[in-house]
Amino acid sequence: MGLLVDGKWQDEWYDTSNKGKFEREAAQLRNWVTADGTAGPSGVGGFKAQSGRYHLFVSLACPWAHRTLIFRTLKGLEQHIDVSVVSPDMLDQGWTFDKASGSSGDPLYGFDHMHQLYTLNNDTYSGRVTVPVLWDKQQQKIVSNESSEIIRMFNSAFNHITHNTDDYYPEDTRLQIDEINEYVYNNINNGVYRCGFATTQEAYEQAFDELFAALDKVEEILSNSPYLVGTRITEADWRLFTTLIRFDSVYHGHFKCNRQRIEDYPNLANYIRALYQWPSIAQTVNFNHIKRHYYYSHIMINPNQVVPKGPDIDYTTPHNRAKTK
Ligand SMILES: N[C@@H](CCC(=O)N[C@@H](CS)C(=O)NCC(=O)O)C(=O)O
Secondary structure, X not given: OEEEEOOEEEEOOOOOOOOOOOOOOOOOOEOOOEOOOOOOOOOOOOOEOOOOOEEEEEOOOOHHHHXXXXXXXXXXXXXXXXXXXXXXXXXXXXXXXOHHHOOOOOXXXXXXXXXXXXXXXXXXXXXXXXXXXXXXXXXXXXXXXXXXXXXXXXXXXXXXXXXXXXOOOOHHHHHHHHHHXXXXXXXXXXXXXXXXXXXXXHHHHHHHHHXXXXXXXXXXXXXXXXXXXXXXXXXXXXXXXXXXXXXXXXXXXXXXXXXXXXXXXHHHHHHHHHHXXXXXXXXXXXXXXXXXXXXXXXXXXXXXXXXXXXXXXXXXXXXXXXXXX
């Protein structure tokens, strides 16, 4: 685990010097692929949607990268955007393309490490080397390393190429989607990390209480509504899903999020199955990479790197949720 400082790799754990709290660094590379190549809400223009031009780098373990894989599948972008998978083991060199430990390798440059891609993009980059990364093969540049924005690009920028007009961020519910995203991000998506990476009892307990209050709240919402925002599935559901699917296998034990499991929430247990069983979604979920990454890479938390065998949860069993697109 480490970061780049002026383009040089340094092996360093997260800084929790603010009262033991884990504070996630904001993603820095924020350009947008758009249908016509004009600039998006941030960054510079010049990234026009074209088949075969962009490459997605992901970890199958990472919940943020998982969002982008889900949107690539939902929006029929598989033939238009290739993917490389990093090894689940993120140790002193950060993410690697080591095929022996489960990476698909780097087909573009044959790099060994993800940080080499970041320094190819900018040889004086300072910051964390995170996945996902959306790479522009034409300009040899990182378009974006922010998953919430990559999924918005995938949602609409390539529609004229794929003719898939499914919309997971519909105009009429954007305000509600943004509002629930913010809440779920702070308390659940990032909330589990705030529990797991806290280095004081106080910081952990605060994150823990906020996490379970938020899970109670989404359980309540889902008792009255098929999805987080009304009757249609939206990006808010997919963003929640990638945390829920890792919860019982990893966050409950490794990150000490153990008041209860997702399986113990009646609505969430059914909802997680409805999303898991959504066409082509199960193939984006890899429990081997998920468990291996967290338990083997976070030596600060699990110094002996032993990966638990359980739990044994079957997400293919029937659920009671209506299926409405
Ligand atoms: N804001 C980013 C966060 C991505 C992120 O933190 N990814 C983690 C993997 S789950 C990572 O690459 N961490 C490496 C590090 O922090 O050094 C996004 O949503 O895309």
